[in-house]
Amino acid sequence: MNTQLKVAIAGLGTVGAGTYRVLQEHGELLTERCGHSLVVSAVSARDRKRDRGINLQNVPWFDDPVQMAAEAEVDVVVELIGGADGVAKEICDTAIQHGRHVVTANKAMLAHHGIPLARMAEERGVVLAYEAAVAGGIPIIKALREGLAGNHLKRVYGILNGTSNFILTEMRRSGREFEAVLEEAQKLGYAEADPSFDVDGVDTAHKLAILAAVAFGCEIDFDGVYTEGIRHVSALDIGYAEELGYRIKLLGTVRPTEDGLEQRVHPCMVPLSAPIAYVEGVDNAIVADGDFVESAMFEGRGAGAGPTASAIVADLVDIARGTRLPTFSVPARHLARILSAPMDRHWGAYYLRLMLVDRPGVIADVAAILRDEKVSMESMLQRQRSPGSTVPVVITTHETSESAMRHALERIDRLDTVVESPRMIRIETLGGRT
């Protein structure tokens, strides 16, 4: 018994071509593993003539991917065009309406329309699979939805953007500032000409919103994700982090709190005792803390043709093997309404760096403000002395509320001995290895 699973690919960029290559090169292996052969039976892309290093001669070509989703004789449509709305969304809608499974790497679309798409797919009895949308080659959706299904998760957090992690890693290794390293990342092809999606945390927020739904069985609320990028992280802060036993990472974190589901993306001081502190360069990693599993970390390549294609083909293998699961851990119609916790209710420790005029009494002024706002200092560090001119002063706090910290920062910023706006980086309390 060797039947076929017929696949259409919409979008033949590096990931689309990579997916095509996996299916071609591993035909026999995949047939053995699935009991079905996976056959590309239709493709659609913008430019038919472009050389993609793959032989498409015998594959039906569609100029219009939406038409392909409607008319091609396929079981699955792989959507690799991207963008939250527009043609990508139309392809998925059309494929599902025509009773075809959908596999997509489109995190923006899922962050904005994941729930209605999942509902539609489940009503129609087809699969909506998206392993490739979060953390590239790392099978994290499968791990959360299946591998850790026995747990009530307490927190899920991760390094979900390789560009930002590469920049932070290089800043630490070279001591250079953000702008210089960004330029290098752009030359190396690790950052886009317009890097804002990556370095401003938007890409991480898309992925986090999806992870939240899988991990906590709730609807997606992308607008509820507090998002802050890495542009304001300076070489000075990275140096102090090392000195204090931390590394600075851009983390996406989701956890249930009394005030609702906390979803936040921002640079974090991560203790060196935590495994994720060592995840460097373009790698991604996700940690899941559960009530029985304790803590599990999943690390690998977060992007690139090969890793992303690996995830897409894993979804196709699941479909071919007949695995049929709820899109997000529980059936879409049973997903909990999400209540996102406001960021000012966040509770945690903080790192502050102030540029102060070095004269007696200035630290006392800062300390008084923190006391007034009920923020308890854990440490204070003034390495340099330079009477009369500006020196950096670093303060770490015990756990306090974000709103108290924000009030304190506003007041500190108004002191005339404070020369630049204070820099604040949240300290993340994470479990370490035993």
Next chain:
Amino acid sequence: MNTQLKVAIAGLGTVGAGTYRVLQEHGELLTERCGHSLVVSAVSARDRKRDRGINLQNVPWFDDPVQMAAEAEVDVVVELIGGADGVAKEICDTAIQHGRHVVTANKAMLAHHGIPLARMAEERGVVLAYEAAVAGGIPIIKALREGLAGNHLKRVYGILNGTSNFILTEMRRSGREFEAVLEEAQKLGYAEADPSFDVDGVDTAHKLAILAAVAFGCEIDFDGVYTEGIRHVSALDIGYAEELGYRIKLLGTVRPTEDGLEQRVHPCMVPLSAPIAYVEGVDNAIVADGDFVESAMFEGRGAGAGPTASAIVADLVDIARGTRLPTFSVPARHLARILSAPMDRHWGAYYLRLMLVDRPGVIADVAAILRDEKVSMESMLQRQRSPGSTVPVVITTHETSESAMRHALERIDRLDTVVESPRMIRIETLGGRT
């Protein structure tokens, strides 16, 4: 529609009681995730009266677990008694013959009887699931069989024994020798009174043999696993490893070579550029190198009631959700016959530590032997000087064959300037983070 999946648990030690607790405490959560409630409908253990901190009053009790596997009205039997043969095997045979699914954490049984059990289960149309048998809470079987199914894997390696990793970690941190740290591990409950299964690599070899079948779609050949433990690792070697940019880890490694499937368990010098070098304490971790995914690492707790129960319940959730997959990546009747590569064909780099009489010419003698055996030296280190008495000399080599290295070591050992038998630790070439 809320039907039940009825579960029998054979063995109520910490893991069995932990599994019972997950099913009790997460009843609602699991029902939501599976669409079925998971109900413990039979239990069997040695001592009915023992207090396990769980309420078994309304659960039918069987004194004989084999009888339970045959007669209890259940869909799944969870085997947690352990041991390669005997009652554990009988329970599984009986359950499968009676058309019941089996979930087990029994790595020894699978390493020895996994293939015939899988064949029987697949013929009978039931699931044989064993996520808990390898690396506790880490969903590595799922990752290899499903998440990375699009890849031809090039190598899978891991830290699969928490006891050994704890001992090596503590030796490094404290500078103490193996025996002292083992004693501490025993006091802490991390090592058994008879630690040989853990520290001699047998436990790692069991798990590796199972991983080999999943990763490479071949039969299991436990006897083909080269196995060497950590008793001979000394504090001195751990110190030199640090100096040379390595950490010593007990790795299980499997990879296809021209000579067959190389399966080996032994202490390795792991470069500090490799993520697995940072996996410390009782944690386990597995790295899979694939042709498309590049490299993915999975880290977490390798043992303990909670993590192991988490894996068992994940298997139950899969069964309840109707997921039906080949036991080891491909149907058992299609698994390739395994040809295990003999260890003397291993090709790699080596670390040697010799205790030599410190006098002119002794290193030349060693160098001449290595040259004769065509082993190329990469570095030589003699830190101490102590003319006339014994000093450690450390040599690292370029890649060479295990047989050449063994011949050289035999000859070196016969030199009368060599005071102790040479210590050899294999250097593992691993990809790093970008």
